[in-house]
Amino acid sequence: METLEAILAEHPFFAGLKREYLALVVGCAANVRFECDQFLFRDGQEADQFYIIRHGRIALEVFIPGSGPLAVDTYTDGEILGWSWLLPPYHWQYDARATQAVRAIALDGKCLRGKCEEDNGLGYELLKRFAHLMERRLHATRLQLLDVYGTRR
Amino acid sequence: MVPVAESAVVGPRPADPMRPLRYRVEQVRRETHDTFSLRMSPVDGWSIGSFAPGQFNMLYAFGTGEAAISISADPGNPARLWHTIRRAGIVTHALGRLQRGDMLGVRGPFGSAWPVAAAVRHDVLLIAGGIGLAPLRPALYHILAARKEYRNVSLLYGARTPDDILFRRELGEWRARLDLHVGVTVDHAPTSWRGDVGVVTTLIPRAPFDPANTMALTCGPELMMRFAAEELADCGVPRERIYLSMERNMKCAVGFCGHCQYGPTFICKDGPVFRYDHIHHLLVTREI
Numbered sequence: 001m002e003t004l005e006a007i008l009a010e011h012p013f014f015a016g017l018k019r020e021y022l023a024l025v026v027g028c029a030a031n032v033r034f035e036c037d038q039f040l041f042r043d044g045q046e047a048d049q050f051y052i053i054r055h056g057r058i059a060l061e062v063f064i065p066g067s068g069p070l071a072v073d074t075y076t077d078g079e080i081l082g083w084s085w086l087l088p089p090y091h092w093q094y095d096a097r098a099t100q101a102v103r104a105i106a107l108d109g110k111c112l113r114g115k116c117e118e119d120n121g122l123g124y125e126l127l128k129r130f131a132h133l134m135e136r137r138l139h140a141t142r143l144q145l146l147d148v149y150g151t152r153r
Numbered sequence: 154m155v156p157v158a159e160s161a162v163v164g165p166r167p168a169d170p171m172r173p174l175r176y177r178v179e180q181v182r183r184e185t186h187d188t189f190s191l192r193m194s195p196v197d198g199w200s201i202g203s204f205a206p207g208q209f210n211m212l213y214a215f216g217t218g219e220a221a222i223s224i225s226a227d228p229g230n231p232a233r234l235w236h237t238i239r240r241a242g243i244v245t246h247a248l249g250r251l252q253r254g255d256m257l258g259v260r261g262p263f264g265s266a267w268p269v270a271a272a273v274r275h276d277v278l279l280i281a282g283g284i285g286l287a288p289l290r291p292a293l294y295h296i297l298a299a300r301k302e303y304r305n306v307s308l309l310y311g312a313r314t315p316d317d318i319l320f321r322r323e324l325g326e327w328r329a330r331l332d333l334h335v336g337v338t339v340d341h342a343p344t345s346w347r348g349d350v351g352v353v354t355t356l357i358p359r360a361p362f363d364p365a366n367t368m369a370l371t372c373g374p375e376l377m378m379r380f381a382a383e384e385l386a387d388c389g390v391p392r393e394r395i396y397l398s399m400e401r402n403m404k405c406a407v408g409f410c411g412h413c414q415y416g417p418t419f420i421c422k423d424g425p426v427f428r429y430d431h432i433h434h435l436l437v438t439r440e441i
Contacts, residue, residue, distance in 0.1 A: 057347075059344070060350075061344065068343070068344070069343075069344045070341055070344075071341060071342045071343070071350045072341055074338070074349045076359065077359070078359075097344070099347050139380075140352045140354060143352045143354070143376070143377070144340050144341075144351065144352050147313065147340065148283070148373075148376050148377055149283030149284075149311065149312055149340070149374060149377075
């Protein structure tokens with residue numbers, strides 16, 4: 001069976017990370033599973049984790065009063081879910097629901113924040129990686145906002 | 154032109170490309186709230202003959218006008234001529250009112266084709282957005298008919314909502330195949346949707362392909378194609394193996410009138426299928 005360290009070391013998100021930093025990250029990691037339709041987190045809850053999805057699909061949903069929940073993004077194998085743990089006030093701003101059974105690695109955000117404060121080098125490395133993720137998501141979201149596919153109803 | 158009595162499916166382009174042939178609507182299929190497909194057959198003994206994946210015809214709604222519409226049919230079975238049309242203007246609305254038995258004019262086929270022969274022994278990515286799946290469907294038919302000639306084949310498709318997805322039945326059949334990777338994503342969806350949500354470019358890293366040995370064919374809104382091409386290039390797909398199907402207002406379809414001028418080219422005769430390395434600078438040029 002693959003260890004968490006081996007799995008994280010192979011993940012592109014951690015490519016190039018020093019071994020000692022990777023060891024600190026592994027110390028905050030745990031395997032988790034979610035059943036289909038189970039929520040990983042809910043809007044407004046404390047954001048104390050992020051997830052590396054190993055298998056399955058998760059929908060990021062926003063609740064529209066009078067209309068109900070709407071999926072605005074999905075995450076699947078190999079992708080990273082969640083950065084609210086990184087920035088105050090550390091609260092989730094969406095619901096994340098498993099739309100298939102999910103296997104993931106959960107990383108404890110509180111634990112990682114503490115280690116980043118102790119070692120700013122680790123903090124900088126993680127921040128660079130999350131900034132790249134955010135940039136890609138922002139780019140995709142802008143394209144999504146343009147509603148380019150067809151005529152409006 | 155090809156006399157139907159001799160061969161309804163194979164033959165040279167009509168001698169006079171400005172002269173429409175009369176076709177009769179054989180079948181109308183509603184695809185989505187604003188998109189429909191027409192199957193049509195010739196009535197005067199002459200057909201447009203064979204066509205290549207990616208080519209288009211000028212469809213003439215009598216008394217209203219013409220519109221350039223990509224052929225969405227199987228090039229291996231050109232007698233069953235399908236066009237898939239989104240209601241967007243006066244002509245396409247008129248075409249949308251046609252019913253079985255009604256007549257329309259057809260000129261074509263025109264334009265450049267998807268490089269399905271050059272894609273042999275390559276991984277192939279077909280990336281479609283919205284109505285852009287229709288011009289790619291003939292390429293997919295062709296590839297699936299000669300599946301062993303190609304390596305990994307992926308169809309990545311983005312639509313606005315689940316209700317806007319084209320060719321649902323066929324997408325289901327394609328998804329069931331073990332030799333085809335199919336990714337479908339929508340911009341937003343109700344919770345009953347179990348598939349992906351997000352722009353089509355997010356599907357690219359999830360597809361199985363070797364960038365250095367990949368041929369990518371993309372069709373959809375211009376902005377979507379531009380971002381898809383940039384994502385592909387960032388992944389390492391050579392620019393000369395990325396193809397885009399461009400769209401402009403086409404009138405004559407043979408390069409006379411200039412309505413579809415695109416920089417130094419005319420989309421009707423030099424395109425609609427272009428190599429990305431030939432036009433990437435035009436995609437970011439406003440003054441054309």
